[in-house]
Amino acid sequence: MSETWTQIAYLAAAVLFILGLKQLSSPRTAPRGNAVSALGMAVAVLATLAAEGILGWPIILAGVVIGSGIGALAARRVQMTAMPEMVALLNGFGGAASALVAAAELLRHAAAASGSGEAVAEPLVPGSVVATAIVLGTLIGAVTLTGSLVAYAKLAQRMPGAPLTYPGQQAVNALIGLGIAALCVFVALEPMELPVYWGLMAASLVLGVLLVIPIGGADMPVVISLLNAYSGLAACATGFVLGNSGLVISGSLVGASGIVLTKIMCDAMNRSLANVLFGAFGKAPEVGASAAADQGTVKGYTPEDAAVIFSNASSCIIVPGYGMAVAQAQHAVRDLADLLEAQGLEVRFAIHPVAGRMPGHMNVLLAEANVPYDKLVEMDEINPQFPETDVALVLGANDVVNPSARTEKSSPIYGMPILDVDRAKHVFVIKRSMNPGFAGVQNHLFFNDNTMMIFGDAKKVVLALVEAIKAY
Amino acid sequence: MLQDPAVALTVLVLSLFVGVEIISKVPPLLHTPLMSGSNAISGITIVGALIAVTSKGTPVSTAFGFLAIVFATINVVGGFLVTDRMLAMFKRKPGGS
Numbered sequence: 166m167s168e169t170w171t172q173i174a175y176l177a178a179a180v181l182f183i184l185g186l187k188q189l190s191s192p193r194t195a196p197r198g199n200a201v202s203a204l205g206m207a208v209a210v211l212a213t214l215a216a217e218g219i220l221g222w223p224i225i226l227a228g229v230v231i232g233s234g235i236g237a238l239a240a241r242r243v244q245m246t247a248m249p250e251m252v253a254l255l256n257g258f259g260g261a262a263s264a265l266v267a268a269a270e271l272l273r274h275a276a277a278a279s280g281s282g283e284a285v286a287e288p289l290v291p292g293s294v295v296a297t298a299i300v301l302g303t304l305i306g307a308v309t310l311t312g313s314l315v316a317y318a319k320l321a322q323r324m325p326g327a328p329l330t331y332p333g334q335q336a337v338n339a340l341i342g343l344g345i346a347a348l349c350v351f352v353a354l355e356p357m358e359l360p361v362y363w364g365l366m367a368a369s370l371v372l373g374v375l376l377v378i379p380i381g382g383a384d385m386p387v388v389i390s391l392l393n394a395y396s397g398l399a400a401c402a403t404g405f406v407l408g409n410s411g412l413v414i415s416g417s418l419v420g421a422s423g424i425v426l427t428k429i430m431c432d433a434m435n436r437s438l439a440n441v442l443f444g445a446f447g448k449a450p451e452v453g454a455s456a457a458a459d460q461g462t463v464k465g466y467t468p469e470d471a472a473v474i475f476s477n478a479s480s481c482i483i484v485p486g487y488g489m490a491v492a493q494a495q496h497a498v499r500d501l502a503d504l505l506e507a508q509g510l511e512v513r514f515a516i517h518p519v520a521g522r523m524p525g526h527m528n529v530l531l532a533e534a535n536v537p538y539d540k541l542v543e544m545d546e547i548n549p550q551f552p553e554t555d556v557a558l559v560l561g562a563n564d565v566v567n568p569s570a571r572t573e574k575s576s577p578i579y580g581m582p583i584l585d586v587d588r589a590k591h592v593f594v595i596k597r598s599m600n601p602g603f604a605g606v607q608n609h610l611f612f613n614d615n616t617m618m619i620f621g622d623a624k625k626v627v628l629a630l631v632e633a634i635k636a637y
Numbered sequence: 638m639l640q641d642p643a644v645a646l647t648v649l650v651l652s653l654f655v656g657v658e659i660i661s662k663v664p665p666l667l668h669t670p671l672m673s674g675s676n677a678i679s680g681i682t683i684v685g686a687l688i689a690v691t692s693k694g695t696p697v698s699t700a701f702g703f704l705a706i707v708f709a710t711i712n713v714v715g716g717f718l719v720t721d722r723m724l725a726m727f728k729r730k731p732g733g734s
Binding site: 175178179182183185186187189190191192193195196198199200202203205206209210213214217218220221224225227228229231232233235236237239240241243245248251252255256258259261262263265266268269270272273276286294389390393396397399400401403404405406407409410411412413414415416417418419420421422423424425426429516518523524525526528529532533535537538539541543 | 641642645648649652653654655656657659660661662663664665666667668669670671672673674675676677678679680681682683684685686687688689690691692693694695697698699701702703704705706707708709710711712713714715716717718719720721722723724725726727728729730
């Protein structure tokens with residue numbers, strides 16, 4: 166296939182990606198959109214094989230079979246509650262692939278320049294687009310890999326989710342950042358100095374770890390979105406290395422997607438990206454503990470108490486949070502919603518943009534439990550309806566329903582958009598303990614007169630609630 | 638053609654704008670499938686991995702290319718399949734499997 170036709174095939178692939186992403190604008194067309202994107206990928210891969218010939222096909226076949234096997238198995242086995250971990254790992258693998266391609270390309274140029282082996286490559290011009298792209302592909306790809314692995318470890322609770330900080334952390338990061346910047350410039354200008362290049366690769370891998378360890382668990386929606394952007398930009402850099410516009414266009418689409426999601430997540434917490442990345446948020450729970458003492462004690466209620474209230478109610482809004490995912494309570498919640506609807510209540514779900522550990526986490530869990538998606542309502546749409554609602558049921562959510570965000574200027578979460586559950590006539594909060602939420606601030610909602618706390622594991626309490634309502 | 642920095646930047650910047658426009662229209666309801674699906678698209682780097690293996694290089698560059706194929710394929714196959722699995726669950730009416 167001639168070079169022109171190959172490039173046109175890549176353009177076709179990029180167009181298919183764009184069309185596929187466009188169809189993600191509605192849940193009805195989205196499955197088709199995903200298939201269209203997959204078709205685009207097939208076009209790109211076949212065009213490459215047609216252009217490059219069958220040289221090395223046993224290696225290609227082996228790689229594709231191994232990769233497909235692992236990918237397909239993971240996609241089938243993964244639990245919906247573990248989707249943030251899965252996406253973090255996929256981000257990391259994408260970054261790793263891009264860094265490896267950049268390194269392989271540099272090695273090929275180096276071998277060709279020294280005349281060793283049978284390597285053939287055009288001379289690598291210092292400071293050229295290709296040299297710069299090799300540097301950026303390596304840097305971004307390596308940071309994406311190790312950053313994603315740390316994010317995965319935090320999400321899967323293989324390491325503590327709390328921010329890991331030490332004195333002088335930001336100074337250390339700044340020094341390493343400066344060192345990497347210097348290495349980048351050096352490699353771009355002297356790409357054939359391979360030892361320096363390996364130094365850059367190693368430093369970038371370390372940087373990925375250092376950047377993510379100070380970020381707490383509940384800030385993971387931002388981190389995953391950002392790593393998503395990085396994996397796209399790394400692919401983009403690879404496109405510049407190979408002079409392949411298909412890679413550049415597709416990579417930047419993913420980069421844009423990650424950037425948009427990162428911004429949405431930051432806005433939903435009313436925090437800047439810099440604050441999320443370097444603020445080590447959620448580090449001081451003791452502040453909340455002392456505030457709790459001023460508030461007096463909270464009385465715990467039973468599911469039977471709640472059943473009485475539900476028997477007189479005509480509407481209910483359920484507010485799920487990370488606690489629902491941890492307890493795997495989504496199916497029990499669906500049963501509760503069905504029961505309430507059977508008793509004539511109007512039931513809807515209020516979804517805060519940062520509820521859970523990744524963008525859209527709650528929606529996927531409730532969809533898995535067969536909750537129809539027209540019952541999942543976004544924050545801005547549902548907030549005006551809380552005052553007319555009889556019961557708001559908060560399930561493992563905390564900071565996203567804390568009224569201090571509206572009123573208390575001194576609160577660390579002041580200004581964060583919240584779900585106005587406190588304006589409902591009755592509020593049930595299902596929670597394991599009185600421990601403050603991720604932000605380390607006590608929640609005044611729990612002390613309000615119209616709030617009833619029901620302590621316990623989200624799933625067990627919901628199941629007990631179902632039994633109590635049936636028995637009432 | 639991308640060897641010209643001006644052309645390369647043009648393609649990059651215009652694609653970023655297209656991306657932002659399209660992604661902004663995806664409802665929050667579908668943000669998780671959006672992430673896994675766009676993630677699969679970032680596996681386009683498999684094209685680079687294939688080129689790294691098929692072009693004449695060194696044993697090390699070929700080995701890197703092989704590893705890149707494995708990682709990128711996990712990304713592509715895992716990403717598209719898990720997205721499909723998720724999207725199949727979004728239903729308007731109750732019922733179904």
